[in-house]
Amino acid sequence: MERTAVVGIGQTxxxxxxxxxxxxxxxxxxxxxxxxxxxMDWADIDAVVVGKAPDMFEGVMMPELYLADALGATGKPxxxxxxxxxxxxxxxxxxxxxxxxxxxxxxLTVAFEKQSESNAMWALAPKIPFQPTLVxxxxxxxxxxxxxxxxxxxxxxxxxxxxxxxxxxxxMKNPYAHLRIPDISFEKVASxxxxxxxxRFLECCPSSDGACAMVLTNSTHATNGKHAPxxxxxxxxxxxxxxxxxRDEVNPRxxxxxxxxxxxxxxxxxxxxxxxxxxxxxxxxxxxxxxxENLGFAPExxxxxxxxxxxxxxxxxxxxxxxxxxxxxxxxxxxxxLRFAEAAMQVRGQAGEHQVDGARLALGxxxxxxxxxxxxxxxxxxxx
Amino acid sequence: xxxxxxVSFAQSKSVRADPVRNxxxxxxxxxxxxxxxxxxxxxxxxxxxxxxADYLAGQPFAFVYGLEAIGAWxxxxxSHVEADGAWALYEAWVLLQEGEIDSALVYGFGKSSPGSLxxxxxxxxxxxxxxxxxxxxxxxxxxxxxxxxxxxxxxxRELAEVAARSRRDAVANPNAQLTGDADPEALLxxxxxxxxxxxxxxxxxxxxAAAVVLAAGDLARKVSKRPAWIRGIDHRVEPHYPGVRxxxxxxxxxxxxxxxxxxxxxxxxxxxxxxxxxxxxxxxDALGLAxxxxxxxxxxxxxxxxxxxxxxxxxxxxxxxxxxxxxxxxRALAHATSGPCLQQNLVCVLEGE
Numbered sequence: 001m002e003r004t005a006v007v008g009i010g011q012t013x014x015x016x017x018x019x020x021x022x023x024x025x026x027x028x029x030x031x032x033x034x035x036x037x038x039x040m041d042w043a044d045i046d047a048v049v050v051g052k053a054p055d056m057f058e059g060v061m062m063p064e065l066y067l068a069d070a071l072g073a074t075g076k077p078x079x080x081x082x083x084x085x086x087x088x089x090x091x092x093x094x095x096x097x098x099x100x101x102x103x104x105x106x107x108l109t110v111a112f113e114k115q116s117e118s119n120a121m122w123a124l125a126p127k128i129p130f131q132p133t134l135v136x137x138x139x140x141x142x143x144x145x146x147x148x149x150x151x152x153x154x155x156x157x158x159x160x161x162x163x164x165x166x167x168x169x170x171x172m173k174n175p176y177a178h179l180r181i182p183d184i185s186f187e188k189v190a191s192x193x194x195x196x197x198x199x200r201f202l203e204c205c206p207s208s209d210g211a212c213a214m215v216l217t218n219s220t221h222a223t224n225g226k227h228a229p230x231x232x233x234x235x236x237x238x239x240x241x242x243x244x245x246x247r248d249e250v251n252p253r254x255x256x257x258x259x260x261x262x263x264x265x266x267x268x269x270x271x272x273x274x275x276x277x278x279x280x281x282x283x284x285x286x287x288x289x290x291x292x293e294n295l296g297f298a299p300e301x302x303x304x305x306x307x308x309x310x311x312x313x314x315x316x317x318x319x320x321x322x323x324x325x326x327x328x329x330x331x332x333x334x335x336x337x338l339r340f341a342e343a344a345m346q347v348r349g350q351a352g353e354h355q356v357d358g359a360r361l362a363l364g365x366x367x368x369x370x371x372x373x374x375x376x377x378x379x380x381x382x383x384x
Numbered sequence: 385x386x387x388x389x390x391v392s393f394a395q396s397k398s399v400r401a402d403p404v405r406n407x408x409x410x411x412x413x414x415x416x417x418x419x420x421x422x423x424x425x426x427x428x429x430x431x432x433x434x435x436x437a438d439y440l441a442g443q444p445f446a447f448v449y450g451l452e453a454i455g456a457w458x459x460x461x462x463s464h465v466e467a468d469g470a471w472a473l474y475e476a477w478v479l480l481q482e483g484e485i486d487s488a489l490v491y492g493f494g495k496s497s498p499g500s501l502x503x504x505x506x507x508x509x510x511x512x513x514x515x516x517x518x519x520x521x522x523x524x525x526x527x528x529x530x531x532x533x534x535x536x537x538x539x540x541r542e543l544a545e546v547a548a549r550s551r552r553d554a555v556a557n558p559n560a561q562l563t564g565d566a567d568p569e570a571l572l573x574x575x576x577x578x579x580x581x582x583x584x585x586x587x588x589x590x591x592x593a594a595a596v597v598l599a600a601g602d603l604a605r606k607v608s609k610r611p612a613w614i615r616g617i618d619h620r621v622e623p624h625y626p627g628v629r630x631x632x633x634x635x636x637x638x639x640x641x642x643x644x645x646x647x648x649x650x651x652x653x654x655x656x657x658x659x660x661x662x663x664x665x666x667x668x669d670a671l672g673l674a675x676x677x678x679x680x681x682x683x684x685x686x687x688x689x690x691x692x693x694x695x696x697x698x699x700x701x702x703x704x705x706x707x708x709x710x711x712x713x714x715r716a717l718a719h720a721t722s723g724p725c726l727q728q729n730l731v732c733v734l735e736g737e
Contacts, residue, residue, distance in 0.1 A: 001482050001483065001484075022512060023511065053444075054438050054444030054445055055437075055438050055439060055444075055466065055507075056438060056439075056444045057444075058511070059507070059511065060507060060508075060511045060515070061437060061438075061439040061504070061505070061507040061508040062437060062439075062466055062467065062508050062722070062723070063511075064466075065508055065621070065624055065722070065723040065724070065727055065728065066508075066509065066510045066511065066514075066624045067624075068621045068622070068623065068624050068727070068728075069623050069624055069625075073621050074621060074622055074623050075620060075621075075622070075635075075636070075639065076620060076621065077618065077619050077620060077621070078619075078621040078728065079465065079467075079471060079474070079475065079619075080465055080466045080467055080471075081463065081464070081465055081466075081475075082438075082447070082464055082465065082466040083462075083463060083464050084445055084448060090463055093463075094463065094475060094478075097475075097478050097479050097482065098478055100482055101478050101479070101481035101482050102481065103478060103481060117511075123444050124444060126442070126443040126444065236461075237461055237462065237463060238459040238460065238461065238462075239451060239456055239459060239460055239461075239462040240451075240456050240457060240458075240459040240460075241451050241452050241455070241456045241457060242448055242449070242451065242452065243452055244452075244457055247457075252459075253458065253459055254459035257458070257459050258459075369445065369448050372448075372451075373462075
């Protein structure tokens with residue numbers, strides 16, 4: 001098995017509507033930056049792995065076929081992954097296996113969503129025979145999970161607001177972030193309209209156009225990039241059924257199993273002390289404390305205390321989403337890969353204003369569907 | 385390369401429209417058959433990967449419900465490609481190369497009946513310059529067929545012969561949808577639906593599903609009397625715009641076949657995913673099978689007899705593997721395609737011990 005390294009990272013400026021670029025232009029912006037960071041050209045790439053969420057978000061069926069030219073994939077293998085909201089993460093995992101298997105030396109992986117092409121709320125609300133329609137969008141789906149978390153953990157009401165403020169403060173330090181709210185404050189979030197109790201408007205992710213790209217290589221090419229490589233220390237995916245009665249949607253077993261798998265690969269026995277920072281998929285503010293528990297950073301029922309004590313702030317002991325996270329930019333199909341890429345940027349020391357001092361070991365996390373698809377990786381500045 | 389084999393294959397009977405069963409209900413018996421026949425307990429299968437396309441069902445996340453069909457509890461290692469199940473098989477094969485897991489379940493499924501397939505597939509085209517013109521799948525294939533007839537020695541009669549042979553061979557395939565005797569001369573008297581293509585030049589529209597179980601090394605030998613070993617597998621994509629390609633040729637098929645080692649020896653059976661008769665000729669030219677000396681082409685009847693989208697490529701691999709495992713073939717080639725006019729192609733070489 002080959003060691004896998006991240007040697008190039010690129011992302012677009014994320015925005016409500018990137019009307020200045022086509023879908024091809026969007027993915028190419030991210031991919032070009034990743035190649036540039038890796039000191040590589042299109043011809044250096046052996047295979048391309050593309051991910052995005054449902055095709056109805058752009059209204060293009062299997063758009064990777066149309067993007068083959070823009071991604072320099074012609075004449076090469078091109079694989080398209082789709083695992084719901086976790087897809088950005090699982091796409092990076094598939095790309096990592098392309099290298100780890102020894103089959104490919106330099107793989108370009110790209111994830112994107114150009115949500116302005118369509119309407120995600122509409123795309124998520126089809127009328128399917130014998131199934132309830134999800135006309136309330138993702139927030140309406142997840143709000144009951146959050147209420148159940150608050151009930152179980154006896155969490156105070158203000159935790160979600162704190163997360164929303166923290167991630168937007170972090171986002172202001174990230175030049176690629178979509179939302180920039182200079183006057184963000186506890187009061188501003190608290191007074192924003194309640195959309196799906198207990199989720200307020202400013203506790204929601206935006207709807208973004210954006211893309212993320214990475215170049216993964218084996219150890220032969222690992223040190224040729226503009227920055228030191230991020231070594232992939234473990235990757236894991238887990239899925240569980242949507243409709244199984246009795247599954248715990250608040251603290252899903254698939255997430256716990258996925259974390260246990262990736263920690264075992266990376267030699268992590270105590271994530272709270274060993275992991276320097278994590279980029280986790282938080283589309284609604286309350287998912288920060290929920291995932292802190294699911295990921296084993298805090299015992300069940302106490303994740304909110306880490307948020308409340310400032311542990312998860314950029315200058316805290318365990319920074320969560322220093323990039324501003326999904327709450328600051330959410331091109332859905334790319335959001336998972338952005339978490340993976342931002343984790344790698346931190347251990348490569350290339351995160352700029354939102355760099356966590358001394359970051360050496362970082363977790364990237366993505367989830368999707370009805371809290372049922374999980375993808376994670378751990379990256380390190382140290383070669384395994 | 386680690387030895388990985390197809391040890392089990394199952395498929396549904398393809399039908400024009402299954403108005404009663406949804407995708408999950410079509411899938412469940414197929415997956416149960418494939419797993420039961422593999423001899424590997426389902427809870428011991430190391431990885432699951434599926435292929436499907438949301439636009440066929442007309443709903444986002446259509447694949448999510450497939451998970452209900454495999455009983456993903458406790459949670460499983462699982463992935464999904466928005467493509468034919470043949471590419472899901474490729475993803476599983478890549479993972480098996482690392483040596484951490486020894487088996488994988490792969491499935492592909494699609495119901496084309498809810499929509500108008502030839503129109504649905506126009507949504508697969510460049511959304512800015514091609515899709516607004518609504519060039520449907522049959523019209524694009526007709527352009528390709530015209531290029532073939534104009535720039536090569538191939539004739540319309542050969543197209544009709546491919547159609548007749550496919551239907552005749554499909555008689556022995558209980559899962560086929562379009563079977564029977566057809567006289568090429570009579571077929572040539574039929575009207576064009578998109579010149580130079582007649583109705584018999586086009587695959588039927590199908591609902592269906594297929595599943596394959598892969599196993600590595602000793603596990604494959606343990607559960608199968610004669611595993612169908614994957615000796616090589618590769619896939620390549622071509623430019624998207626039909627206008628910048630030589631549509632009469634398939635360089636991506638050729639490149640994938642070379643990488644997969646397909647051209648290094650005789651092929652007993654070739655299962656080619658050619659949803660149009662003209663595409664079979666293009667593929668055979670690319671694979672050196674223009675004159676199939678000793679190679680049986682599409683003994684199942686191929687996609688011209690049954691074409692469940694997102695499963696038909698995986699079915700080619702399953703059909704080829706079945707013929708290797710039965711001893712009927714020692715070396716088989718399976719091919720899958722995706723996109724307009726054979727834009728993307730996968731070649732898999734299977735051998736007996």
